[in-house]
Amino acid sequence: xxxxxKVAQRLFDISRTILHTKVAKSSRxxxxxxxxxxxxxxxxxxxxxxxxxIRRLNEAFVFPNKLSYPDVYSCTKTIQxxxxxxxxxxxxxxxxxxxxxxxxxxxxxxKGCFDCGNLESGFxxxxxxxxxxVVSWTTMINGLLRHGRTEEAEQLFREMPLKxxxxxxxxxxxxxxxxxxxxxxxxxxxxxxRSVISWSSMINGFNQAGKSDDALVLFRQMLSCGxxxxxxxxxxxxxxxxxxxxxHLGVKIHGHVVKLGYLSDTYVTAPLITFYAHxxxxxxxxxxxxxxxxxxxxxxxxxxxxYSLNCKHEEAxxxxxDMFRFGVPPNQSSFTSALNSCCEVxxxxxxxEINGAAVKLGLETDVFVGxxxxxxxxxxxxxxxxxxxxxEIAEKNIVSWNAIIVGxxxxxxxxxxxxxxxxxxxxxxxxxxxxxxxxxxxxxxxxMLDKGRCIFDFVSRYGSVKVKLEHxxxxxxxxxxxxxxxxxxxxVRSMPMEPNTSIWxxxxxxxxxxxxLNLAERAAETIFNIDPDCSPAYMLLSNLYAFAGRWSxxxxxxxxxxxxxxxxxxxRSWVTLKGHRHEFLSGDRSHPMTTEIYRKLEWIxxxxxxxxxxxxxxxALHDVEDEQKETLLLYHSERLAICFxxxxxxxxxxxxxxxxxxxxxxxxxAIKLIAKVVQREIIVxxxxxxxxxxxxFCSCGDYW
Ligand code: ZN
Ligand code: ZN
Numbered sequence: 001x002x003x004x005x006k007v008a009q010r011l012f013d014i015s016r017t018i019l020h021t022k023v024a025k026s027s028r029x030x031x032x033x034x035x036x037x038x039x040x041x042x043x044x045x046x047x048x049x050x051x052x053x054i055r056r057l058n059e060a061f062v063f064p065n066k067l068s069y070p071d072v073y074s075c076t077k078t079i080q081x082x083x084x085x086x087x088x089x090x091x092x093x094x095x096x097x098x099x100x101x102x103x104x105x106x107x108x109x110x111k112g113c114f115d116c117g118n119l120e121s122g123f124x125x126x127x128x129x130x131x132x133x134v135v136s137w138t139t140m141i142n143g144l145l146r147h148g149r150t151e152e153a154e155q156l157f158r159e160m161p162l163k164x165x166x167x168x169x170x171x172x173x174x175x176x177x178x179x180x181x182x183x184x185x186x187x188x189x190x191x192x193x194r195s196v197i198s199w200s201s202m203i204n205g206f207n208q209a210g211k212s213d214d215a216l217v218l219f220r221q222m223l224s225c226g227x228x229x230x231x232x233x234x235x236x237x238x239x240x241x242x243x244x245x246x247x248h249l250g251v252k253i254h255g256h257v258v259k260l261g262y263l264s265d266t267y268v269t270a271p272l273i274t275f276y277a278h279x280x281x282x283x284x285x286x287x288x289x290x291x292x293x294x295x296x297x298x299x300x301x302x303x304x305x306x307y308s309l310n311c312k313h314e315e316a317x318x319x320x321x322d323m324f325r326f327g328v329p330p331n332q333s334s335f336t337s338a339l340n341s342c343c344e345v346x347x348x349x350x351x352x353e354i355n356g357a358a359v360k361l362g363l364e365t366d367v368f369v370g371x372x373x374x375x376x377x378x379x380x381x382x383x384x385x386x387x388x389x390x391x392e393i394a395e396k397n398i399v400s401w402n403a404i405i406v407g408x409x410x411x412x413x414x415x416x417x418x419x420x421x422x423x424x425x426x427x428x429x430x431x432x433x434x435x436x437x438x439x440x441x442x443x444x445x446x447x448m449l450d451k452g453r454c455i456f457d458f459v460s461r462y463g464s465v466k467v468k469l470e471h472x473x474x475x476x477x478x479x480x481x482x483x484x485x486x487x488x489x490x491x492v493r494s495m496p497m498e499p500n501t502s503i504w505x506x507x508x509x510x511x512x513x514x515x516x517l518n519l520a521e522r523a524a525e526t527i528f529n530i531d532p533d534c535s536p537a538y539m540l541l542s543n544l545y546a547f548a549g550r551w552s553x554x555x556x557x558x559x560x561x562x563x564x565x566x567x568x569x570x571x572r573s574w575v576t577l578k579g580h581r582h583e584f585l586s587g588d589r590s591h592p593m594t595t596e597i598y599r600k601l602e603w604i605x606x607x608x609x610x611x612x613x614x615x616x617x618x619x620a621l622h623d624v625e626d627e628q629k630e631t632l633l634l635y636h637s638e639r640l641a642i643c644f645x646x647x648x649x650x651x652x653x654x655x656x657x658x659x660x661x662x663x664x665x666x667x668x669x670a671i672k673l674i675a676k677v678v679q680r681e682i683i684v685x686x687x688x689x690x691x692x693x694x695x696x697f698c699s700c701g702d703y704w
Contacts, residue, residue: 072102076102076108079094079105080108082112083111083116103133107133110122110125110136110143114144114147119143122143134160134166134167137160138170140153140156141156141157141160141171141174142170144156144174145171145173145174153174157171165191165197165198168187168191168192171184172184172187172188173201176204176208176209181205181209184202184205188202196227196230199219200236203215203218203219203233204232204236207236212240212241212244215237216237216244219240231262231267231268232267234253234271235267235270237253238250238254238272238274242278242279247279250275250276257272263291266294266298269296269299273289273299274302274305274306277307277309280310294328295327297329297330297331300319300322303319304316304337304338307341308337308340308341313342313345314345316338316341317341317342317350324357330361331363332368332369335354335358335366335372336369336372339372339373339375340372340375340376342354342376343379343380346379346658348377348381348576348656349578350579351376351377355373358373364389366393367393367397367399371399374389374400374403377389377407378403378407379407381654381656383407383411383413386407387416397429398431401435402432404420405438405439408420410689411699412445412446412690412691413442414443414445417442421435431465436455436459437471440452440455440456440474443474444474444477445689445700445704449478449482452475456474456475467496469499472492472495472503473502475491476492476507479510480510480511481510481703489507489519492504492507500530501531501534501537504526505534508523508524508527509540511523512544512547517548535568535569538557538560538568542558545557569660571586571636571638571660572584572585573657573658574658575641575644575645575655575656576656576658577648582644584640585637586632586635587632596647597647601634601639601643604674605634608674611676611677615633615634615666616666616669633664633666633667636664636666637659638659638663638686639667642671645657646678654681656685657683657684658685659687663691668691668698672698675696676696691704
């Protein structure tokens with residue numbers, strides 16, 4: 001008991017000396033101190049201060065009331081803590097009950113009202129305040145500016161009896177956050193004296209306003225005025241160099257940083273790494289990082305993001321893993337960067353591990369982490385996990401809604417997309433152009449002609465979203481799929497902007513589905529006028545001729561392609577297993593497991609024949625003998641990839657295959673049968689969408 005008391009006393013002494021002490025931050029230490037405080041009322045000050053930090057707010061609140069003479073200082077600290085936790089009413093109640101208040105209490109209460117968005121109470125308190133000091137005025141001005149009420153802030157600034165530099169700086173900062181750059185510049189020039197803080201906030205403001213060139217000019221002026229930069233200044237200037245990709249100047253500033261000894265300052269290190277990453281100099285990123293052992297998550301994340309920015313995703317994921325190894329728990333930005341890297345390399349299993357880590361750190365409901373997870377899952381073929389992540393996100397923003405709507409669209413779950421859209425509207429989230437692109441592509445991929453028309457009409461009339469090229473492309477797709485080719489052509493010709501190749505390609509694809517050669521030739525001609533090297537257009541047209549058996553036209557097109565040196569991209573399919581990508585070309589025999597793969601293929605072929613499968617020669621699209629065509633078809637890359645997955649994965653598990661081109665019609669019918677034979681769900685992402693093959697059917701309804 002005595003020992004415990006002594007420990008508590010010591011902890012208390014330390015915490016009194018340094019209020020920010022880490023000693024009193026942990027819950028267990030606090031309990032010890034609390035017991036000590038119960039016997040020694042003089043000790044309550046640091047305790048009430050530290051409690052709110054670990055969210056034991058109710059306990060903190062008890063202290064001032066329990067004491068016979070609660071002092072102003074501890075009450076003020078409690079008020080600030082209440083405000084930080086968005087409990088304005090509790091703060092106001094305590095404020096009213098206080099027998100004595102000083103200026104700090106008043107100022108804290110005013111700031112609290114603004115922080116919690118209750119501007120009226122803020123104004124009222126400011127009026128009632130017995131003696132306003134310069135901080136009270138600045139608090140009011142800051143609060144007003146943060147709420148976009150610049151005119152009132154200006155008025156108060158004019159009325160302010162004594163303006164110190166902080167007040168001027170507040171005005172400058174406020175102008176920048178409200179997008180009034182010119183006013184900020186005017187104030188900066190009018191101010192009677194400028195410290196390094198004023199210069200730094202101007203440089204930072206220019207950066208935020210997308211005027212990094214001006215930021216650099218100002219930095220030069222600052223140096224010529226003999227003002228010595230601080231780490232905050234360097235941070236902004238380096239960011240400016242990164243924004244304008246000025247490697248030369250950045251390297252020079254790096255030199256200054258080293259000379260002035262700021263290199264180990266987190267404020268400077270992190271932007272410096274980001275700067276080199278933006279300038280594509282990843283070696284220098286590592287060099288800066290390796291200068292010393294960092295414990296700052298911001299520095300680690302900047303290296304991680306740097307790798308990811310330079311498409312070095314494997315390295316990025318390694319940095320992420322190292323963060324755990326070196327005891328630096330990743331934050332929300334580290335997670336989003338790592339997940340984006342997973343998404344780029346389609347590493348679904350790695351993504352799942354990261355998801356697990358996010359759950360452990362309590363970040364799975366975070367909106368930014370959640371949004372990245374939705375994108376990862378939906379892009380890597382797992383729409384169901386995407387949906388459950390979406391449901392878990394505590395405060396969804398527009399990006400979350402868009403990500404899940406687009407995901408449903410890619411997977412052909414059009415009705416889900418529409419239902420989600422309804423929910424989005426009910427939640428009061430206004431849709432933007434990405435939402436509508438998602439909805440329209442959902443309609444096109446699910447064959448919902450009328451709903452698509454309805455949405456397109458709505459976008460055309462809905463004031464706040466401009467109809468974009470993508471919307472037209474989707475609508476052409478919807479009409480084309482519905483067989484309304486003339487209407488689709490009319491829409492293209494009536495567009496207010498110049499239609500681009502992707503719109504004409506949408507029309508051309510529709511012509512292929514409905515075998516309309518006349519319109520196809522017109523569309524292709526237009527495309528060749530815009531882009532004479534458009535490989536997909538040549539391929540579509542050549543396939544159309546092949547369907548029609550017009551082999552001489554096929555060779556004519558092939559001839560043009562050859563003379564223009566347009567390469568047909570070879571079909572490639574791949575499966576990612578345990579972080580490794582196994583890629584196959586058509587008829588590929590280079591994989592180490594070739595024997596097993598072809599044996600599986602043969603076995604499946606027999607089973608399929610039993611179910612009545614006859615290869616559709618038309619899809620071979622080679623002007624060769626029929627028997628040869630059949631063998632070519634059987635070895636299309638996606639079939640090899642599926643057989644590989646069948647050999648290597650657990651019975652009953654879902655197979656996910658990615659393909660760079662569109663799945664051909666024959667492979668499509670074959671995969672439907674394979675899914676039935678092996679009793680597994682096979683998901684194929686081709687260049688146009690996701691196909692979910694199950695029990696002899698595909699989610700695309702045979703249109704893609
Ligand atoms: Zn095929
Ligand atoms: Zn399909």
